[in-house]
Amino acid sequence: MKPLKLNKHYTRIAKKLKLKAKPRLLLGDEASSYIKKHKKDEKPQNGGYLFWTNTVAIINKKRIGTLAHEMRHAYQYEHRMRKGYEFSRDTKAINNRCDEIIYLASRKERDANWYALRYLIFNTLAYKQIIEYIYKVLEGYICLLLAPFIKKIKY
Ligand SMILES: [Zn+2]
Numbered sequence: 532m533k534p535l536k537l538n539k540h541y542t543r544i545a546k547k548l549k550l551k552a553k554p555r556l557l558l559g560d561e562a563s564s565y566i567k568k569h570k571k572d573e574k575p576q577n578g579g580y581l582f583w584t585n586t587v588a589i590i591n592k593k594r595i596g597t598l599a600h601e602m603r604h605a606y607q608y609e610h611r612m613r614k615g616y617e618f619s620r621d622t623k624a625i626n627n628r629c630d631e632i633i634y635l636a637s638r639k640e641r642d643a644n645w646y647a648l649r650y651l652i653f654n655t656l657a658y659k660q661i662i663e664y665i666y667k668v669l670e671g672y673i674c675l676l677l678a679p680f681i682k683k684i685k686y
Pocket residue numbers: 600604639640643
């Protein structure tokens with residue numbers, strides 16, 4: 532099985548998610564400068580989704596998992612009313628491990644990582660990324676367990 536190019540995965544994911552408004556896809560350097568322009572914190576990012584421009588930016592073209600993750604955010608945005616996902620332009624910057632735990636515990640992130648894992652398993656042989664997303668899914672649940680305690684510590 533020859534690995535598919537990222538833009539083939541893009542088309543496939545958009546179809547599977549039945550996206551009405553296909554997001555604009557930026558890759559490589561273009562994606563990198565787009566993310567830099569819009570980011571609020573120093574958290575390293577492989578990709579991003581901006582709902583107000585409906586843009587998915589993926590820096591490394593080998594990162595199918597990141598593509599599936601960010602495309603899932605586009606899906607969440609399309610179904611935000613029905614599924615109760617909140618999107619806001621003034622999201623909090625992530626400056627420390629506590630912020631990161633709260634962020635990783637969010638339903639949006641857990642759903643996007645779970646989708647990326649399923650997509651990788653059923654559509655690729657990208658074992659390293661599959662393992663990485665198994666870890667991300669587990670991390671999401673662990674953060675979900677930790678989040679209530681962090682809120683208590685902060686106040
Ligand atoms: Zn995300």
